[in-house]
Amino acid sequence: GRQDRRRRIPPRQPDRERRTQHLEPDQEPDSVTDERAGPDWIAAEAAGHDMTLLLESAELTPEERLRLHDLAVARIEILEAAVAGGRRGNGSPS
Numbered sequence: 001g002r003q004d005r006r007r008r009i010p011p012r013q014p015d016r017e018r019r020t021q022h023l024e025p026d027q028e029p030d031s032v033t034d035e036r037a038g039p040d041w042i043a044a045e046a047a048g049h050d051m052t053l054l055l056e057s058a059e060l061t062p063e064e065r066l067r068l069h070d071l072a073v074a075r076i077e078i079l080e081a082a083v084a085g086g087r088r089g090n091g092s093p094s
Contacts, residue, residue, distance in 0.1 A: 037045070045051050057065070 041051065060068070
């Protein structure tokens, strides 16, 4: 089943080096006024997108991204099981 397909992901390493390859730590475009930000970046930021989430994701290793994905899938499975249990009358009292 689902458990057999799960990957073994090492825990996040707090002392890992920065993984963002296209920018150095002091080069992150963090506002529309940053001259290093390209037109797509500026448009996304102007549309209200939180670009810090993209920067944070870019700093993760592939293993860390997979670990976070597996955690999200596990949470979804727990929620789906709770909803299914509620439909059968086994959930929380109404």
